[in-house]
Amino acid sequence: MNKLRETRKIKGLTLKEVAEDTGISEQVLSYYEREEREPKKETWIKLADYYDVPVAYLMGLPSGLVEYIDQLGYLNFEKLHEFIIKWANDRKIINPKNVSKQFMKVTEELGEIAEGINKNNREQIKDSLGDIMVTLVILAQDLNLDLLDCLNSAYRVIQDRKGKTINGVFVKESDLHK
Structure with a gap:
């Protein structure tokens, strides 16, 4: 299960609720959760803010990679x-x-x-x-x-x-x- 779906379920939200709250259609959210489409940078940020989690977590980046990127800065x-x-x-x-x-x-x-x-x-x-x-x-x-x-x-x-x-x-x- 990808982090988008997992996070939504942990928060006890339906696709419809997330769609209404974020302005992203249910269908598009479903594509993201099934990994049939990749969100744009702005969408990752919007969803991470909505779920109150780091973007890297929501994207499913390994924590070691996130720490490496953070240490390196670029x-x-x-x-x-x-x-x-x-x-x-x-x-x-x-x-x-x-x-x-x-x-x-x-x-x-x-x-x-x-x-x-x-x-x-x-x-x-x-x-x-x-x-x-x-x-x-x-x-x-x-x-x-x-x-x-x-x-x-x-x-x-x-x-x-x-x-x-x-x-x-x-x-x-x-x-x-x-």
């Missing part, structure tokens, strides 16, 4: 990459058969960042960039690729690239002469 890219893969594996999200579905998650997050940019909403942009990275890490795993290796490969290709920035867009030298 995680480097490699450690976050490792934790995201573990988190996705624990939830059985990583599956080579789900490549097209995971790619759709990436594009969904791209739409959210576009909305954030259009509305000049810095918090939405920040959240969307993080979500894009998470979905890309999972997609890379579905494709049996390491996202850090992909990033290294891309950098090796561009590190010595020459070109010119035109209207805010970098155009590589070979495309300038076409």
Whole structure:
């Protein structure tokens, strides 16, 4: 049983009561409890506040991991990459058969960042960039690729690239002469 359902039952609440109190539909709450959908950061916070428990507890993060994160204060890219893969594996999200579905998650997050940019909403942009990275890490795993290796490969290709920035867009030298 996931922590969302477990916490709701411990508090003696029905899905309907939680939905009425939080403004989150019963159906969506049910998806979260069955782990068919993952709440956004703001929703985790709202539910943790509602149940009066730490977000990390509600998310089911191991206490050792929570303590490690708290002590460190931040995680480097490699450690976050490792934790995201573990988190996705624990939830059985990583599956080579789900490549097209995971790619759709990436594009969904791209739409959210576009909305954030259009509305000049810095918090939405920040959240969307993080979500894009998470979905890309999972997609890379579905494709049996390491996202850090992909990033290294891309950098090796561009590190010595020459070109010119035109209207805010970098155009590589070979495309300038076409």
